[in-house]
Amino acid sequence: MEINIKIDYNAVEEVVRRAGIMMKEARLSSDSVQRKGGEANFVTDYDVKIQQFLIDELHRIVPEAAFFGEEETEGNTKEQELAGLCFLIDPIDGTTNFMFRYNYSCISVGLSYAGKMIAGFVYNPYVDEMFTGVRGRGAYLNGKRLHMKDSSLEDGIASFGCARYNEADTDLLFDAVKELFRISLAVRSGGSAALDLCRVAAGSSVVYLEMKLHPYDYAAASVIIEEAGGVITQADGREITLDKSCSILGAAPKAAVQVKEILDKLKN
Numbered sequence: 269m270e271i272n273i274k275i276d277y278n279a280v281e282e283v284v285r286r287a288g289i290m291m292k293e294a295r296l297s298s299d300s301v302q303r304k305g306g307e308a309n310f311v312t313d314y315d316v317k318i319q320q321f322l323i324d325e326l327h328r329i330v331p332e333a334a335f336f337g338e339e340e341t342e343g344n345t346k347e348q349e350l351a352g353l354c355f356l357i358d359p360i361d362g363t364t365n366f367m368f369r370y371n372y373s374c375i376s377v378g379l380s381y382a383g384k385m386i387a388g389f390v391y392n393p394y395v396d397e398m399f400t401g402v403r404g405r406g407a408y409l410n411g412k413r414l415h416m417k418d419s420s421l422e423d424g425i426a427s428f429g430c431a432r433y434n435e436a437d438t439d440l441l442f443d444a445v446k447e448l449f450r451i452s453l454a455v456r457s458g459g460s461a462a463l464d465l466c467r468v469a470a471g472s473s474v475v476y477l478e479m480k481l482h483p484y485d486y487a488a489a490s491v492i493i494e495e496a497g498g499v500i501t502q503a504d505g506r507e508i509t510l511d512k513s514c515s516i517l518g519a520a521p522k523a524a525v526q527v528k529e530i531l532d533k534l535k536n
Contacts, residue, residue, distance in 0.1 A: 273353065276329055277402055280377070281389055283325040287318050287375045288393030291360055296367065312363060315339050319359035322377060326355050333379070336510075338484050350510055354380045356487035361390075362460030371395075376462040378487030380510055388488030390462045399466040401492035407469055414469050414496040420522045424474035426452040427464045429481070440534060441479045447530045448475070465489035465518045469496040475519035475527055479503065483510045486518075493518045503531055 294314045316339050323335050323343040334349030337357040345354075355377060360366050362373030371394040379387040390399040401407040407414040426448035430441060449455045456473065458464045461481055467473045469492045490500045490508060502508060503515035505528055517527055 273330070273332060275379070275387070277387060277400075279329045280326065280379070280387070281398065281400060283322065283329065284375050284377050284389045284391050285393075285398065286325070287322055287359070288391040290314070290318050290321065291366065291373065291375065292393040294366075312360070312367065314366070315360050315363060316341055318375070319344070319357055322355075322357050322359060322375075326377070330355070330379075336484060338482065350380060350383050352381065356380060356484045356510070358462060358484040358488075361462040361485060362458075365459045370459065372458050372460055372463060374460055374463050376484065376488045378484070378489075378491065380487065383510055385487055385491045385510070388491035390466050390488050390492065392463055397466075399469065399489070399492050401469075401488075401495040403491060403495070405495070407492045407495035409466075409470055414471075414492070416469060416471055416493075416497040416520055418497070418522050419471075419474045419520045421448065421451045421474060421526045422453075424452060424520075424523070425454045425456055425472065426523075427456045427458065427467065427473040427476045429457060429459075429461050429464060429476070429478035431478075431480075437479050440531070441477070443534050444477060444527070444530055447534075448477075448527070451526070461485045461516070462489045465500070465516070466492055468498055468518050468520070469493045474523040475517070477503065477515075477517055477527060479515045480513055481516050482513050486516050489518065499524050504528070 319339045320341045333353040334345045337344045358376040361376045366373040374392045377389045386403045388401045464476045493500045500518040
């Protein structure tokens with residue numbers, strides 16, 4: 269995909285790192301947390317503060333870009349401006365983890381062009397892990413190139429997500445997780461979709477499955493998985509969407525086929 273605008277990806281990465289430090293050094297108080305729509309769905313003052321910081325700083329680097337962020341902040345045009353360059357931002361992916369100092373949360377920033385993802389940055393400052401991916405240039409973890417093995421479920425860990433506030437088919441999900449538990453070496457649920465998807469890219473897991481996610485949850489990680497040699501689709505194999513929520517299956521190619529077969533059998 270040809271883009272006539274030169275983008276300083278190193279500068280974007282540095283901004284994401286700075287946002288990560290803001291999250292790591294945050295000190296939450298009882299009045300810093302508010303509820304959003306749905307069960308167990310929260311937003312903190314830091315979600316809003318970090319998203320505004322990201323929009324302000326990324327606008328300086330790529331002034332032509334629009335912004336599709338999770339929180340209601342100035343400059344957030346959401347899915348209305350996906351035709352050109354657009355940053356998709358989850359300022360704190362894993363907010364519940366963040367609230368309880370679980371130390372498994374991240375800054376997730378993806379960049380799309382003409383409705384297609386071209387770059388992704390996912391940073392967990394608690395362990396200083398920076399996952400990056402640029403279309404056609406590969407995927408990296410702290411500067412080291414990622415090359416996924418084409419593993420099957422029998423050869424690795426299967427991960428999944430189950431946010432209570434997303435109205436999804438949890439019966440189908442947990443029936444599938446039972447099968448994943450039976451076939452794989454182990455199952456895990458970390459509480460941050462972006463990080464769990466990046467774990468697939470790094471080879472720590474062979475699959476990540478969730479029945480409903482928002483575009484900013486998976487946008488950045490989708491580039492990282494594909495550039496590492498994996499696949500990411502909706503659970504039924506359709507292409508992921510950037511303008512609306514969808515299910516997510518990120519995996520090594522062999523494992524992806526197996527999970528789709530499991531889901532097909534459970535639906536019939």
